[in-house]
Amino acid sequence: MGWCDAAGEPLSAGGGKAVRPALVLLAAKAVSRVDDAVTDAAVAVELVHNFSLIHDDVMDGDEYRRHRPTVWSLFGVPTAVLVGDALLTAAQQVLMAAGHPAATRALAELSSAVQHMLHGQAMDVSFESRQDVGPDESVAMTEGKTAALMRCACVLGALYAGADPPRTAALGDFGRHLGMAFQYVDDLLGIWGDPARTGKPVWSDLRARKKSLPVVAALSSGTAAGRELEQLYHAQGALSDDQLATAAELVALAGGRDWARDRAERHLEDALSCLDAVDAEPQARRNLVAVARLVADREL
Amino acid sequence: MGWCDAAGEPLSAGGGKAVRPALVLLAAKAVSRVDDAVTDAAVAVELVHNFSLIHDDVMDGDEYRRHRPTVWSLFGVPTAVLVGDALLTAAQQVLMAAGHPAATRALAELSSAVQHMLHGQAMDVSFESRQDVGPDESVAMTEGKTAALMRCACVLGALYAGADPPRTAALGDFGRHLGMAFQYVDDLLGIWGDPARTGKPVWSDLRARKKSLPVVAALSSGTAAGRELEQLYHAQGALSDDQLATAAELVALAGGRDWARDRAERHLEDALSCLDAVDAEPQARRNLVAVARLVADREL
Numbered sequence: 001m002g003w004c005d006a007a008g009e010p011l012s013a014g015g016g017k018a019v020r021p022a023l024v025l026l027a028a029k030a031v032s033r034v035d036d037a038v039t040d041a042a043v044a045v046e047l048v049h050n051f052s053l054i055h056d057d058v059m060d061g062d063e064y065r066r067h068r069p070t071v072w073s074l075f076g077v078p079t080a081v082l083v084g085d086a087l088l089t090a091a092q093q094v095l096m097a098a099g100h101p102a103a104t105r106a107l108a109e110l111s112s113a114v115q116h117m118l119h120g121q122a123m124d125v126s127f128e129s130r131q132d133v134g135p136d137e138s139v140a141m142t143e144g145k146t147a148a149l150m151r152c153a154c155v156l157g158a159l160y161a162g163a164d165p166p167r168t169a170a171l172g173d174f175g176r177h178l179g180m181a182f183q184y185v186d187d188l189l190g191i192w193g194d195p196a197r198t199g200k201p202v203w204s205d206l207r208a209r210k211k212s213l214p215v216v217a218a219l220s221s222g223t224a225a226g227r228e229l230e231q232l233y234h235a236q237g238a239l240s241d242d243q244l245a246t247a248a249e250l251v252a253l254a255g256g257r258d259w260a261r262d263r264a265e266r267h268l269e270d271a272l273s274c275l276d277a278v279d280a281e282p283q284a285r286r287n288l289v290a291v292a293r294l295v296a297d298r299e300l
Numbered sequence: 301m302g303w304c305d306a307a308g309e310p311l312s313a314g315g316g317k318a319v320r321p322a323l324v325l326l327a328a329k330a331v332s333r334v335d336d337a338v339t340d341a342a343v344a345v346e347l348v349h350n351f352s353l354i355h356d357d358v359m360d361g362d363e364y365r366r367h368r369p370t371v372w373s374l375f376g377v378p379t380a381v382l383v384g385d386a387l388l389t390a391a392q393q394v395l396m397a398a399g400h401p402a403a404t405r406a407l408a409e410l411s412s413a414v415q416h417m418l419h420g421q422a423m424d425v426s427f428e429s430r431q432d433v434g435p436d437e438s439v440a441m442t443e444g445k446t447a448a449l450m451r452c453a454c455v456l457g458a459l460y461a462g463a464d465p466p467r468t469a470a471l472g473d474f475g476r477h478l479g480m481a482f483q484y485v486d487d488l489l490g491i492w493g494d495p496a497r498t499g500k501p502v503w504s505d506l507r508a509r510k511k512s513l514p515v516v517a518a519l520s521s522g523t524a525a526g527r528e529l530e531q532l533y534h535a536q537g538a539l540s541d542d543q544l545a546t547a548a549e550l551v552a553l554a555g556g557r558d559w560a561r562d563r564a565e566r567h568l569e570d571a572l573s574c575l576d577a578v579d580a581e582p583q584a585r586r587n588l589v590a591v592a593r594l595v596a597d598r599e600l
């Protein structure tokens with residue numbers, strides 16, 4: 001979970017933002033007074049999130065996350081695969097252990113979200129060897145890879161609070177739109193983010209030639225800048241810093257940056273308007289809005 | 301699951317022996333008449349088994365299984381990790397989908413078995429870089445890696461058939477002993493098995509310098525043959541066929557082969573005597589004995 005360093009010494013920071021468990025707790029509070037049982041659901045969602053990060057880092061070969069070396073880069077691929085498997089299994093054990101009346105439905109939602117995440121990651125992996133990925137596919141990939149678990153977090157909170165189906169659905173939609181906004185912002189930060197804040201090297205997504213949302217939009221824009229970007233993306237060998245700066249500029253020139261910003265803003269607005277259908281408890285609503293702004297309004 | 305070739309064409313054979321789902325069905329039949337619901341449990345166990353094979357092959361770098369290339373060697377490590385994750389999740393979905401009264405307890409047993417399997421595999425991975433592994437650790441590793449799921453298969457069958465706790469426990473013990481016997485035999489075949497039957501190259505475990513049960517017994521035997529084997533295992537570079545033949549002989553000379561054969565036989569006997577405590581339906585009992593002999597009496 002990132003609470004210790006590689007030698008097992010406790011760390012005071014670095015465990016991530018815990019957005020998803022916050023969403024579980026706030027979604028529950030939005031609906032009713034919350035008992036302690038909902039923390040099981042929050043823990044389960046965070047375990048699934050960490051499972052997916054650890055396995056994704058193996059698949060993507062990413063050496064850093066949250067300013068720190070990834071599990072596989074410290075302990076090897078076999079250990080990272082095993083740790084991910086154990087976290088996924090533990091998530092389900094935590095959810096089922098207490099025998100909460102909502103646990104069985106929550107587990108079905110969580111497992112369905114996991115399958116969507118895996119499908120999204122499988123699409124992402126396949127994009128690497130394809131040159132014809134369009135924005136629609138890229139958005140569908142994001143629905144699975146990022147939005148499914150944020151949606152699930154809110155649905156689980158609602159289920160544990162005994163929400164009726166319409167409020168549960170509205171909270172789920174809030175989470176889904178928030179997840180989409182989150183990923184557009186994350187992809188923008190993957191190109192233009194401040195390394196000191198993102199914990200990743202500058203231009204890291206371009207360096208790895210990732211087909212992130214703004215890049216796909218640029219590549220399929222039909223513009224001269226898009227075609228130039230395509231040539232850079234398909235060039236042999238590593239890209240120099242000059243080439244990376246050019247690539248970033250081409251993404252912007254081809255409209256990828258504006259498109260991604262616009263989509264992020266629209267999803268954030270849609271998320272916030274979903275809260276109207278929830279008829280949320282006022283303090284929980286304010287906190288949900290604050291989390292939404294935290295993840296979707298990061299310095300762009 | 302191995303039902304198709306790499307191009308997606310259906311194959312008539314090659315999907316494995318299906319020992320674990322057979323154990324689920326037969327354990328249920330040993331206790332009572334069986335309804336169709338128990339097939340969910342059988343499917344879940346086989347999905348977990350395939351999950352573990354696919355991830356283990358990634359970790360161990362094994363290129364062949366069941367005479368065929370492994371998932372990662374055909375489709376790459378990322379796809380193999382994702383497929384394993386999806387099978388693990390699907391196992392739990394299959395078990396919970398029908399709302400069977402035994403499903404929740406069965407899921408707890410299955411998840412516990414998965415955690416034991418992961419712990420066993422983690423021990424196995426750690427053994428590779430250690431030179432002081434003793435038989436006790438090696439046996440503990442096998443309890444997790446192999447026996448836990450065979451035990452679980454029998455427990456799930458018993459639970460779905462409504463068995464009382466003593467019969468459930470006895471069937472679980474049967475499965476555990478059978479799993480232990482299975483692994484001793486498998487490790488013997490990993491050294492002396494006929495490649496045409498095992499689906500693996502001759503001496504494959506020695507070539508990979510695996511610390512299998514007979515090898516660990518030989519290495520810690522305190523015999524001259526054991527010390528000579530240790531030197532071979534720690535030699536630089538790949539072992540020649542002559543060296544592999546010598547290594548196999550040294551395992552036998554140091555007593556590893558006889559020890560593993562003896563332990564396999566004792567576990568098979570213990571497994572069969574557990575069936576006495578089950579008071580099993582006679583035809584199901586005969587079939588359980590036949591499965592036990594199939595997995596533990598493979599040509600040694």
